[in-house]
Structures are given as structure tokens and as C-alpha cells.
Amino acid sequence: MNKKVIAIFVITIAALAMLWAYAFGPLSGTITPKANPASLQPTATQTTVNNQNVAFNAYHNRDLAENFYTIKFPQTWQSQSSTQVGSYQFTFSNGSGSAGLQDVADNTTLELFVLSQDEPNFKKTVPGYSRINYQKISVNGNDAYQLTYHSTASGSDYETVKTYIAGVDHAAVITLAAKQSDFANMQPLFTSILNSFQWENK
């Protein structure tokens, strides 16, 4: 047999072994995307909410190349460690807030994803889920779909506003929740957080 053919065969086997090591073996950690440390370092800003100056932290997320974004959260909210790439989680007295990226397949639309996948999932997994409102809105010129729902946790009633903002590859999902008794008071702050969202590379 031709020596060159044998050499190519041997090299191919070696390349496939290396491929396995990168895909599933000891070197596999290099493939999956990781959080960029720069994404976790906020810059302090001031924003007026209800005629009051509120201190915010502006986060510039640099985790996924096609989906860089900026969002501001109040400095008083406590940051929770998040393992998901492109996401932030916060808690405050009587509620929580989060921002993250959601992969939406090419063969569906964001609205279809919200109504046919995410909401049915909430009905199964969120205790006391009931939809309050659903609407199409615009967030800084981006199409967005906003789902407002009621849920219960630890004997308390909560209201949550979940906003899905269309993006290039992934959609951004901003979730803001507060105890039902506090929800009306929190609305201006929630609106301010939502309006602070911007895609950076659109």
C-alpha cells in the first residue's frame, strides 16, 4: 500500500483522538463559553427615579460575542453568584431581579418561544402561576415581549414581570419580581431597570 496513504490514515486517527479529547475528554473545558471577568465589574451611575436620585451599577456584559449588552441594577440590591454565561442575579427586600441570555432556535420566533415553550413551562414549575398580562413592547428600539404573572412562594404572593428582548442570536430576558403588596411601589424602579437595557453590538 502507498506509504503516503498509510501516513494520512495514521494522522487521521491521531487527529480524531485529539478531537475526542477536546470534545469530551480532559481538554473539553476549552469549548464551552465562559463568563468574561470584565462582565462582572460594574461602573457606578446615578439615575432619577420618581424624582429621586438612585445609585445604580451599570454592567457591561461581554460573555457572548454576538450579544454584548448593558444593564443597570440598583446598588442596594445584593448580587448573587450566577454560573450561567451572560447572566446576573440580584435579591432585595421583598423581591428579586435578574438578567440573562436565552438561546432561541432559528426555526422559531421569540414570541412563539415565549408562548409555546417558556410559559407552558412556568405553568408546570412555578407554584401558583397565573398570567396577569402579556404584551408586545419596545425596549430602546428593540422588539420585546412582556409577560406579567402571579405566583406564590413561602406563603407570600408575588408578581413578576418577565421581558424578552429580541437580539441577534440570543434574546435577553429580564425578570423583576416583588411581593404583590410592594409591586406597585416598585414599578417605577422596574421600568427604569428595563429601560436601561441596551444591546451594544446591534
Next chain:
Amino acid sequence: MRQIFLFVSLAVLGFGFYLKFFYDVPDSQIQINFFVSWFLIIVGGASISMNLFWSGSKRKNNNDA
């Protein structure tokens, strides 16, 4: 026969490049997409190379005769 083998090899290579650069990969399938696309590219490329070298060696033998 050799042409069919070459055509199949090119198809395998092309499908590998499609999966690598044009297919919208869900977040949960990045690893499997990485493996399958590179597998097809390597196997396709190696098959084409082997095919070309093999036929080259046959031509050389024929010329020698």
C-alpha cells in the same frame, strides 16, 4: 468507483463545514456540534487526500509498466 468515493468525501467535508459555520447550534449542543462537525471535516479531508494519493500511485505504476 473512484469518482463516487471522491463525491461522497466532498459531501462529507461540505456537510462538516455547514455544521461548523452555518448551523444554528443550541446552547446545550455546542459540544456535540464541535465533535461532529470536526469529525466530518477531518474524515472528509483525509478521504479526499487518500483518494488523490492512491490514484496518483496507480498512475505512477501504470507509467512504470
